[in-house]
Amino acid sequence: MKKYLSLIALAGMIFSCETKSPEIDYTQLSDAERLEVAKEIAQSTIMVDGHVDLPYRMKVGGFTLQREILDVSVRTPDGNFDYPRSKEGGLDAPFMSIYIPAGNQAMPGASKALADSLILMTERLAATFPDKFAMAYSPAEIEANFAKGLISLPMGMENGAGIEDDLANVEYFQKRGIRYITLTHGKDNLIGDASYDTTGTHGGLSEFGEKVVAEMNRVGIMVDLSHVSDNTFRDALAITKVPVIASHSSVRKFTPGFERNMSDELIQAMAKNGGVMMINFGGSFIDSAYAAGSAKVREHLVNYMAENNLSRSDSAFRAYAEAYAAANNPFPTVQRVADHIDHVVNLVGIDYVGFGSDFDGVGDSLPTGLKDVSMFPNLIAELLKRGYSKEDIEKICYKNVFRVWKAVEDYAAQQGG
Numbered sequence: 001m002k003k004y005l006s007l008i009a010l011a012g013m014i015f016s017c018e019t020k021s022p023e024i025d026y027t028q029l030s031d032a033e034r035l036e037v038a039k040e041i042a043q044s045t046i047m048v049d050g051h052v053d054l055p056y057r058m059k060v061g062g063f064t065l066q067r068e069i070l071d072v073s074v075r076t077p078d079g080n081f082d083y084p085r086s087k088e089g090g091l092d093a094p095f096m097s098i099y100i101p102a103g104n105q106a107m108p109g110a111s112k113a114l115a116d117s118l119i120l121m122t123e124r125l126a127a128t129f130p131d132k133f134a135m136a137y138s139p140a141e142i143e144a145n146f147a148k149g150l151i152s153l154p155m156g157m158e159n160g161a162g163i164e165d166d167l168a169n170v171e172y173f174q175k176r177g178i179r180y181i182t183l184t185h186g187k188d189n190l191i192g193d194a195s196y197d198t199t200g201t202h203g204g205l206s207e208f209g210e211k212v213v214a215e216m217n218r219v220g221i222m223v224d225l226s227h228v229s230d231n232t233f234r235d236a237l238a239i240t241k242v243p244v245i246a247s248h249s250s251v252r253k254f255t256p257g258f259e260r261n262m263s264d265e266l267i268q269a270m271a272k273n274g275g276v277m278m279i280n281f282g283g284s285f286i287d288s289a290y291a292a293g294s295a296k297v298r299e300h301l302v303n304y305m306a307e308n309n310l311s312r313s314d315s316a317f318r319a320y321a322e323a324y325a326a327a328n329n330p331f332p333t334v335q336r337v338a339d340h341i342d343h344v345v346n347l348v349g350i351d352y353v354g355f356g357s358d359f360d361g362v363g364d365s366l367p368t369g370l371k372d373v374s375m376f377p378n379l380i381a382e383l384l385k386r387g388y389s390k391e392d393i394e395k396i397c398y399k400n401v402f403r404v405w406k407a408v409e410d411y412a413a414q415q416g417g
């Protein structure tokens with residue numbers, strides 16, 4: 001029986017045999033043994049995360065100048081991402097979100113200017129710590145960085161508003177290193193309608209948006225359909241020549257009525273297109289009961305602050321708020337995230353799912369066991385417990401998104417002659 005094998009022998013069987021070794025039945029291991037295997041897999045496999053909001057966290061922290069960055073080369077007391085924790089968790093290529101709030105859309109030029117400054121900040125991070133971080137503009141560069149032990153910083157622009165009203169900016173941002181563009185953020189923009197908006201400005205993708213998608217295909221930028229309305233999603237899928245991604249979206253089945261997550265119909269349509277859906281870990285994205293509880297907790301705390309003359313920054317208030325939230329709205333767990341992955345796999349197969357944590361972007365809502373980038377092995381262990389193979393895990397970690405990214409690169413190369 002497999003359980004008589006020592007863990008070291010097991011690890012040897014799993015990791016040193018390039019040829020087909022007898023399949024290990026991970027479900028037969030103890031939780032502790034499985035976690036060790038998960039850590040090994042996390043370290044030995046490239047791991048991509050579709051969405052980490054570090055650039056905006058740096059900006060909000062006041063690190064707006066090109067000469068000054070937040071030092072995430074060392075462990076940071078706040079936030080969900082830094083170099084030591086990323087190494088611990090085996091995360092190798094977090095997509096840095098170049099996030100443009102919808103508020104910028106009201107000021108012509110402001111969205112592009114912000115995108116430029118966040119790109120500079122990300123480049124500055126890599127340049128300041130060249131022994132820890134490196135920019136990466138292709139799967140091949142991520143592989144090369146991984147071989148050197150460096151954490152890659154690929155970039156995706158969250159909100160196509162950065163393109164402003166000028167199609168030429170699509171190629172501009174490709175040259176600046178942007179490798180996916182999330183067509184919208186919270187509000188409808190010139191490209192199309194957003195899931196959080198109810199205006200229905202265009203009824204889906206706009207005429208300009210159609211040109212943007214075609215241009216993204218042409219220059220080799222992945223089309224990211226997180227944040228768009230269902231109509232925009234369908235319109236974009238209908239015209240794209242290559243597979244798409246959802247960089248940080250979860251399954252709507254667990255959050256009925258929440259258009260920001262993907263319906264089964266859209267998951268199936270995306271799979272047909274060959275795309276990949278990268279699961280968001282935020283509590284409100286994975287569990288509607290938690291989302292409803294959060295709203296109630298917020299309401300209570302606002303009243304409590306007013307009644308007791310407290311402000312959000314008072315330490316007494318913060319302690320109360322934490323205890324109140326814990327007692328009245330417990331966090332979901334890492335198992336819930338695995339439920340989302342299971343759902344996609346059961347619906348369309350293993351080839352269309354990945355990780356898109358939204359770390360540094362969803363506040364204090366992350367599930368127990370998945371609070372920061374160091375905890376990815378807990379999720380991998382849970383998947384192993386549910387019968388996923390090492391090959392399955394590799395697909396989720398990077399092979400699925402690399403397949404899409406390479407298809408996008410190949411198509412763009414053909415257009416260039």
Ligand SMILES: [Zn+2]
Binds near residue numbers: 158227248
């Ligand atoms: Zn987002």
